[in-house]
Amino acid sequence: MELNLAGKVAVITGGSSGIGREISLSFATEGVHIAIIANDQHKGDKVVTECRNRGVDAVFIGCDVSDESSLQAAVNDAILEKFGKIDILINSAAPYVRTGGQINTILEQKPEISERFIDVILKGAIHSTRTVLPFMMSQSWGRIIYIGSDVGRTGDSHQPVYAASKAGVVGLMKSIAQFAGPHNIMVNCVSPALTLTEEDEELLVKNYGWGTEEGKKKLTGAYPTRKLAVAEDIANMVVFLCSDRASDLTGQVISVNGGFCMM
Structure with a gap:
């Protein structure tokens, strides 16, 4: 299947670790x-x-997406100066404070x-979208993907603000899809579970008993597939949504969650 992504330029917030890292590497492979x-x-x-070992150019910009002025400077002074365009935006940034405070009422x-959580996940997505969107509109082509979460759709009594932030991202995505559609910019959200x-x-071990076989069996038993997704599963969907194979797909929340949340 030809994805026709070679030569595109992707900006990936939170692209240095976790799901964001795998997305970076998967795009580089393409x-x-x-x-x-x-x-x-x-x-x-x-x-x-x-990424460079996969034959593409790559750059890292140290920036906090909650600071919109710094983000704008990073895009204008570093990314556009180097690449001259932005075709793809992946909003994957999330604060690494999970084991220190996410699983709380x-x-x-x-x-x-x-x-x-609000500053990085929701405001960060707003800032990056507002910064990058004009460049996509000027070239009449773009792809924007938000990394959501199933708890943003179902709620979670022990992750209330994280859930609220991710729910806000879905509302943002749908609004941007409506606005950007006439400019040939497709906008979607990929929603993982755990x-x-x-x-x-560490979060899985501390809060879900992942360190034992019994704990793993109990946790995966909540999933029809009886397993958790890995980062590559999420990245594969993101890459597909940014390709020509998804040229009329916009405004959607796509769950990659082993059937954990069916809605």
């Missing part, structure tokens, strides 16, 4: 040049090297943790 926006320079440099979660990544393993 010949897409990569611009990673994230906070961790060490991890970002490693992913850039891995609304009464237990520290206010600063709640604010960080996903096996190196960063989330």
